[in-house]
Amino acid sequence: MTLRFNYRAVSPHVYQAMVNLQKADSASSIDPVLRELIKIRVSQINGCSFCLDMHAKDLLKLGDYQDHILLLNVWREAPLYSGRERAALELAEAVTRISEQGVSEAVYKRVREHYDENEYMELILAVNTINSWNRIAISTGMFPGCFS
Incomplete structure (x- = not known):
């Protein structure tokens, strides 16, 4: 595998915009473990090996979450x-696959049973942030270890 190009060097303003988006996401009230689970699940859906590798390792740094990682693809079961x-x-999957069926009222109601409106928006921010990172990584040919 070869990296197509280092987008950070080619477009530092794009990288900085993404860093600012990431800072906003990181400053939210979302639990860090949940944030990593969202990043991993969205990266699984999008097929982003770079982000999947990074965030699985980040989650393991937060504690013993190996089972959470191993079973994330089948979280419903x-x-x-x-x-x-x-x-x-469920919200992360719906937003990531939004072109398929949107975010249904049923999904919205299930999420709102656990999260207030502000938290709902913070979840949307987390999902959108990792979706953006995935799209950059996949489009530029990033893979685990490509910057080593």
């Missing part, structure tokens, strides 16, 4: 996810 995590993951 795995009992270890809380109701709040399930709601956030």
